Amino acid sequence: MNWFILVCYIIFAYGMTLIFTQGVGPMNVFWRMREWANNVGDNFGLLLRCPLCFSTNLGWLFSIFNWLCLPIPLSPFNIILNGTNLWWLAMIMDACLTGAICKVIYNLDDYVDKITPRFEDDEYYNNEEEE
Numbered sequence: 001m002n003w004f005i006l007v008c009y010i011i012f013a014y015g016m017t018l019i020f021t022q023g024v025g026p027m028n029v030f031w032r033m034r035e036w037a038n039n040v041g042d043n044f045g046l047l048l049r050c051p052l053c054f055s056t057n058l059g060w061l062f063s064i065f066n067w068l069c070l071p072i073p074l075s076p077f078n079i080i081l082n083g084t085n086l087w088w089l090a091m092i093m094d095a096c097l098t099g100a101i102c103k104v105i106y107n108l109d110d111y112v113d114k115i116t117p118r119f120e121d122d123e124y125y126n127n128e129e130e131e
Contacts, residue, residue: 013102017058017102018051051103052099055101055102056098059075063075063077063090077090078094
């Protein structure tokens with residue numbers, strides 16, 4: 001059961017990171033939030049543009065929310081440290097783990113996107129246009 005919760009947590013964290021840092025959303029909600037954050041300040045805007053920054057902050061925020069509000073431990077280090085009073089350690093470790101996992105998945109996604117041939121890069125279609 002803990003592995004299933006961990007996989008769901010990773011999918012949740014990566015999905016939220018992509019939605020907030022790159023998504024437009026209905027009626028441009030996420031784009032408007034990023035623009036508003038940029039207008040507030042460059043560093044604050046970076047929190048909603050940078051996948052590593054956002055996922056790290058998502059990790060510690062979800063860990064605190066899980067520790068205070070949810071009766072079932074759902075974040076990885078809240079599961080490991082369940083029954084102890086080490087909420088501060090769970091918060092730090094969840095932030096580090098979430099940021100690292102999302103960064104690795106983001107880089108893998110970026111790498112696969114770069115090596116995948118595009119329609120316009122296909123030699124068959126380029127040769128057909130020359131004839």
